[in-house]
Amino acid sequence: xxxxxxxxxxxxxxxxxxxxxxxxxxxxxxxxxxxxxxxxxxxxxxxxxxxxxxxxxxxxxxxxxxxxxxxxxxxxxxxxxxxxxxxxxxxxxxxxxxxxxxxxxxxxxxxxxxxxxxxxxxxxxxxxxxxxxxxxxxxxxxxxxxxxxxxxxxxxxxxxxxxxxxxxxxxxxxxxxxxxxxxxxxxxxxxxxxxxxxxxxxxxxxxxxxxxxxxxxxxxxxxxxxxxxxxxxxxxxxxxxxxxxxxxxxxxxxxxxxxxxxxxxxxxxxxxxxxxxxxxxxxxxxxxxxxxxxxxxxxxxxxxxxxxxxxxxxxxxxxxxxxxxxxxxxxxxxxxxxxxxxxxxxxxxxxxxxxxxxxxxxxxxxxxxxxxxxxxxxxxxxxxxxxxxxxxxxxxxxxxxxxxxxxxxxxxxxxxxxxxxxxxxxxxxxxxxxxxxxxxxxxxxxxxxxxxxxxxxxxxxxxxxxxxxxxxxxxxxxxxxxxxxxxxxxxxxxxxxxxxxxxxxxxxxxxxxxxxxxxxxxxxxxxxxxxxxxxxxxxxxxxxxxxxxxxxxxxxxxxxxxxxxxxxxxxxxxxxxxxxxxxxxxxxxxxxxxxxxxxxxxxxxxxxxxx
Numbered sequence: 302x303x304x305x306x307x308x309x310x311x312x313x314x315x316x317x318x319x320x321x322x323x324x325x326x327x328x329x330x331x332x333x334x335x336x337x338x339x340x341x342x343x344x345x346x347x348x349x350x351x352x353x354x355x356x357x358x359x360x361x362x363x364x365x366x367x368x369x370x371x372x373x374x375x376x377x378x379x380x381x382x383x384x385x386x387x388x389x390x391x392x393x394x395x396x397x398x399x400x401x402x403x404x405x406x407x408x409x410x411x412x413x414x415x416x417x418x419x420x421x422x423x424x425x426x427x428x429x430x431x432x433x434x435x436x437x438x439x440x441x442x443x444x445x446x447x448x449x450x451x452x453x454x455x456x457x458x459x460x461x462x463x464x465x466x467x468x469x470x471x472x473x474x475x476x477x478x479x480x481x482x483x484x485x486x487x488x489x490x491x492x493x494x495x496x497x498x499x500x501x502x503x504x505x506x507x508x509x510x511x512x513x514x515x516x517x518x519x520x521x522x523x524x525x526x527x528x529x530x531x532x533x534x535x536x537x538x539x540x541x542x543x544x545x546x547x548x549x550x551x552x553x554x555x556x557x558x559x560x561x562x563x564x565x566x567x568x569x570x571x572x573x574x575x576x577x578x579x580x581x582x583x584x585x586x587x588x589x590x591x592x593x594x595x596x597x598x599x600x601x602x603x604x605x606x607x608x609x610x611x612x613x614x615x616x617x618x619x620x621x622x623x624x625x626x627x628x629x630x631x632x633x634x635x636x637x638x639x640x641x642x643x644x645x646x647x648x649x650x651x652x653x654x655x656x657x658x659x660x661x662x663x664x665x666x667x668x669x670x671x672x673x674x675x676x677x678x679x680x681x682x683x684x685x686x687x688x689x690x691x692x693x694x695x696x697x698x699x700x701x702x703x704x705x706x707x708x709x710x711x712x713x714x715x716x717x718x719x720x721x722x723x724x725x726x727x728x729x730x731x732x733x734x735x736x737x738x739x740x741x742x743x744x745x746x747x748x749x750x751x752x753x754x755x756x757x758x759x760x761x762x763x764x765x766x767x768x769x770x771x772x773x774x775x776x777x778x779x780x781x782x783x784x785x786x787x788x789x790x791x792x793x794x795x796x797x798x799x800x801x802x803x804x805x806x807x808x809x810x811x812x813x814x815x816x817x818x819x820x821x822x823x824x825x826x827x828x829x830x831x832x833x834x835x836x837x838x839x840x841x842x843x844x845x846x847x848x849x850x851x852x853x854x855x856x857x858x859x860x861x862x863x864x865x866x867x868x869x870x871x872x873x874x875x876x877x878x879x880x881x882x883x884x885x886x887x888x889x890x891x892x893x894x895x896x897x898x899x900x901x902x903x904x905x906x907x908x909x910x911x912x
Contacts, residue, residue: 625650
C-alpha cells in the first residue's frame with residue numbers, strides 16, 4: 302500500500318489518520334456512517350461522547366441547548382421541540398442516523414424530544430449545508446447519531462440509573478462482546494418523568510406534562526473476509542408525550558410515537574477501492590389524542606425503503622473519486638383529521654465527489670448531485686471545499702454549497718390545504734473556518750452567509766383553512782466560534798474546557814425583520830475537571846434577545862437569560878460511579894418558547910456500574 306494514500310482509519314484510541322503506512326488488523330472500530338470520516342477532512346464537526354450526553358440526561362433538547370450552537374425551541378420540558386441552525390428552520394435541519402436521513406416525511410423535520418437520547422456511541426453536530434451527501438433538509442446543519450462496533454475487545458457492559466426531580470427515573474443498560482471477526486452490542490433505555498414542575502413567579506404549573514420513552518438498540522458486525530464486513534444496526538423506540546395545559550381542569554391531550562429503524566451494510570475496504578452498500582427500512586408511526594383516554598383523533602404511518610451505495614476509488618495516491626447513488630420509496634398514510642390518503646413517492650439521487658491532496662497541508666473537494674424526486678423539479682446541487690494548513694498554528698478552510706429541501710407529505714397532501722404545486726426550498730451558502738492553535742488552546746472562528754429562496758410557509762387562505770406557499774427569501778449571516786482547552790497535568794489532574802459563541806442575523810428580505818425564535822447572541826461553555834477518582838463539571842448557557850413575533854416586538858420578546866448546571870461524581874475501583882447534579886443552579890426563570898417556562902433549580906442522583 303502506498304504510504305501517501307488517503308486512509309482514514311479508526312484505531313482503538315479513536316485516532317484519525319490522514320496518511321498511514323499500514324493497516325491495523327486488531328482493535329479496529331467499524332463505523333456505520335463511513336461518509337462522516339471524509340466530511341471531517343473539510344468541515345468543522347463537533348463530537349459529543351456518551352459521557353457528554355449523560356450530563357444532560359433529561360432529553361436531547363438539553364444536550365443540544367447546552368453543548369452546541371443550535372437554538373432549541375421547546376414547548377415545555379420534554380414536549381414538542383425543534384432546532385434552528387444558523388437562523389434556519391427545523392425543516393432545514395437534517396437528523397442523520399448512521400448515515401441515513403431520518404427526518405419525518407410528514408413534517409419534513411425531526412421532533413428533538415421524540416428522538417432517542419441514549420444508545421449511540423457518539424453524536425456529531427455539523428453546521429452548514431450538506432445536501433450533496435445527506436439529502437433534503439441539510440441546509441442549516443445536520444445532527445448525526447452514530448453507532449460503532451469494536452473488534453478484539455472481549456466482553457464489557459455498563460448500567461446507569463438516575464433519579465431526578467419531578468418524578469424522573471432514567472435507566473440505561475449496555476453490553477458488548479467482540480473477537481477478531483465478530484462484534485455484538487445491545488443496549489436499552491427506559492425514561493419516565495411526571496414532569497410536574499412549578500414556576501411560581503410566572504404563575505405556571507406544568508400540568509399534564511408527563512412523558513416517557515423506551516429505546517432498544519442492537520448492532521452486529523462480522524468480517525466475512527480480511528477486507529469485507531457485513532453489519533446490521535437496529536433501533537426500536539416507543540414514546541408518549543402529554544402536552545402541557547394552562548389550567549388544572551383543561552382538556553388533557555397526548556401524543557404517541559413508535560419508531561423502527563433497520564440498516565444492513567456490506568463494506569469492502571481495499572488498498573485502492575472501497576465500497577459500502579446499505580439497505581435500510583425505517584418506519585414512523587404516530588397518534589394524537591385530542592382527549593387523553595379516548596381513541597386517537599389523528600395520526601399517520603410513514604415507511605421508507607432505502608438503498609444506498611458509496612463507491613470510493615484512488616486513481617492515484619493523491620486523487621480520489623467518490624460516487625454515491627441512492628434510491629428511496631417513501632410511503633405515508635394519514636389517519637383521522639389529517640386528511641392524507643395513502644400516498645407514496647420515489648426519490649433517487651446520484652452524487653459525485655472528487656478529492657485532491659496535492660500536499661499534506663493542502664486538500665480540495667468538489668461535489669455535484671442530481672436528485673430525482675417524483676413530481677418535483679429538483680435542482681442540481683453542488684459543493685466546493687478547500688482546506689489549507691498554512692502554519693503549525695493556523696489553518697483555514699472555505700466551503701461553498703447549494704442545498705435544498707423538497708416539500709413534505711403534509712405540505713403536498715394535507716386536506717384541506719395541501720399544495721401540489723410547491724417548489725423545493727433552495728439555498729446557496731458559504732462559510733470560512735479559521736483555526737488557531739497555541740499550546741493546548743484551539744480557537745475556531747467561522748463567519749458564514751446563507752441565502753434561502755422559495756421558503757415554504759403556511760398562510761391563511763381566507764377560506765377557513767391554511768395552505769403552504771413558496772413565499773419568503775431569507776438571508777442569514779453571522780459568526781460561530783469555539784474555544785477549546787484540554788490538558789493532563791500529571792496522572793492525577795486533567796482539565797477540559799470548551800466555549801462557543803454565535804451571532805446570528807436571519808432576516809426576512811420582504812420585511813427586513815429578524816425571523817422569530819432566532820436569538821442574536823448565544824453562548825455556551827462546558828468545564829470538566831478530574832482529580833484522581835473525583836470528577837467535577839459545570840455548564841453555562843447565555844441566550845440573547847429572541848423575538849417571538851414577526852414585527853420584532855420587544856413587548857413579546859424573550860429577554861436575555863443565563864442558566865448554569867453543575868455536577869460531581871466519584872469513581873471507585875474503576876467500576877462504580879456515584880454522581881450528583883444540580884440543574885439550573887442559578888434558579889433562573891427562562892423559556893425558549895413563549896408561554897412555556899422551563900424548570901427552575903432541580904436535582905438528580907445517578908449511579909453507574911461497569912462490568
